[in-house]
Amino acid sequence: MATKPKRNSSTSRGDAAKRNGRAQAAATVRPSVANQGRVPGHIPTMQDIADAAGVSQSTVSRVLTGAPNAIPINPATRERILEVARQMRYRPNPLARGLRGARTMLLGVIVREITDPFFAGAVDAISTEANRHGYNVVLGHVHSRTDEAIALRAVLETRHCDAILLLGDTSDQPRLLEELRDANFPVVALWQGMSSMPGISVIDVDNRSGVDALMDHLLGLGHRKIGFIGGAFVEGRLIGDIGERRVAFLERASAEGLELPEGFMCDAPNTFAGGSGAFTALMALPERPTAVIATTDVLAIGTLHAACHLGLNVPSDVSIVGFDDLPVAQYTTPSLTTVCMPIAEMAAAGVRAAIDEDHDRDSVTLQILKPEIVIRDSSGPAPRDA
Amino acid sequence: MATKPKRNSSTSRGDAAKRNGRAQAAATVRPSVANQGRVPGHIPTMQDIADAAGVSQSTVSRVLTGAPNAIPINPATRERILEVARQMRYRPNPLARGLRGARTMLLGVIVREITDPFFAGAVDAISTEANRHGYNVVLGHVHSRTDEAIALRAVLETRHCDAILLLGDTSDQPRLLEELRDANFPVVALWQGMSSMPGISVIDVDNRSGVDALMDHLLGLGHRKIGFIGGAFVEGRLIGDIGERRVAFLERASAEGLELPEGFMCDAPNTFAGGSGAFTALMALPERPTAVIATTDVLAIGTLHAACHLGLNVPSDVSIVGFDDLPVAQYTTPSLTTVCMPIAEMAAAGVRAAIDEDHDRDSVTLQILKPEIVIRDSSGPAPRDA
């Protein structure tokens, strides 16, 4: 690189302005070095700092990287560089950092439906937790029903993340998971339900424990006819946590010797409308349940709405319970008995697993956290005459 | 660069494996060129493709960049390269792309509260729209009450975005806006309310029109005593769209000659609890309003809950209307009369403005879209005896 001219302060800033500036005024004033040379619209680089401070770029890097003990720097030089950097409002370029092999301080979060209030809350918690560790969050959006290719692209293009967090069940996107599995960064699955994957850390809630708590509660209130509104089958399989909850319910019901007449197990897409429709179907049965477990609060809210439309009083005619404890669950009419997710804890665990320094493909974690039942007004004693 | 050795296929892949692999098995098989040399755990670069295809890296770049008309490429060569790239599962490195000066295909979205269902929907819409244009979304999370520094960092570290979208009012973060203003990428503000900023494109909804529609509706039902639940004052000022709605209400009320007894204008934080509390206060007034406008559906939901608790029937005792038309608004008890936001249109406009090719600081856009009232069950005729 013999031809590369040694940069002095004025040429370097000139260069920089030319590179960076668009539609820069031709008569740009070239400030003196003492002026700290802040050209508006130009993002200063380490080289700019170096020029202004009269040192080499690598020295600037050493100071700004903040490895204080690694290599000794003349305190005077350090101070000068820091001062100049501050005045020029220097910000490190994360791209260059990442390209060089360092971390990007970005966490990729793949979520199916950000409009699902539960996942919105989860993203919030993860984002907060990530920020606490100095990370930002890249949202990889994956619509349930869109072509898998989109999901793939979202992930692969997100390769510049230090880690990827999967929210909810993604087992219906096998190619995505496959690509992810032999990625060379940590992959953490949260609320992913039953389908475990090799090479992927899993953090989930103990769905069985949640369902059991709900069942204890309802059984204690005298209910023996309990309907269940689960998630929809996707390609013949129930997915994610919802599937787990369904299995847990079936097993518990059978253990208790509960009758489950035809139609008591109701499938519905995880939407308000889904819950509403399923409940209506449930109430059209010859033998009506006295209590209904909705696998998510979203379904439960739809259920409450349908009950109101049918002129049924909750909980005196029928008890309705949900799962998730969304913020709104406290403000439905009536307020919802549900299962509170340890969202913050799970987010914390997820972020921790994601940014784990010495990531080892063989040491993936598996953490199952316990949820807790929250009893409100939508559940009550089983009606006598039922 | 006389010392740089010309890379041949085998050395280059050897290098790459060493750089990239962690804990790579020492006895790594070095596959022949014909084998397409896919080393597991190694992300192939253009150089790898080039080596495998027997061409130079720049040729690979030209083919893969997909500028078909710019520079003619031998169809045979092109095919070969594409084939090799496919086999090696090549993915462009967005960091390198971005560093090189090209676009990162990343859109930064700064949102105050992702848990606010309205903004969750907005993020969803923006993300969807962004995907349609080949962009991904980086979520810059800004908690309302957190230190401004966090917001700043989130943004500045997000400098590797091609553009930034601001969701909701951010005028209480002046330093953030200032930094953003002389950024050299497009900044678009959505639902930012009254406070306009130079150099920032603004896309908002016509709040006045929405409030007027609500007022027309309520006045048509015979209501003359209308209460208003607005957002909270932040540092002495009402913020964002909520502020605009409040002003619009006041002006319309005065134009109609409506009385506004003390306490009819109610401030509350934009939460379920806020709406609930405000409504309770409203109903404790010596003279009760017969209808209440909540500035957001979130507030309205809290309001409905409070009404139920007070034993009031909606809408026969009191009408309640909201603003936003959240998905859940259809499933409240009773379902909510509200104003439907043109979220998809606004997201589309926002993304368009953000990725506008020839971005010019002087040509910022200002678009105001019209909302539409949705009449449901929470509003009815004013009670006779009121």
Next chain:
DNA sequence: TTGTATGCGTTATCAC
């Protein structure tokens, strides 16, 4: 039509 060389802003490894 293809190859060479260079730069983007960092970090890290050498020398001095």
Next chain:
DNA sequence: GTGATAACGCATACAA
């Protein structure tokens, strides 16, 4: 203590 200098993966002006 500090300064050259080589990557990192890609795009592109310039040569050939």
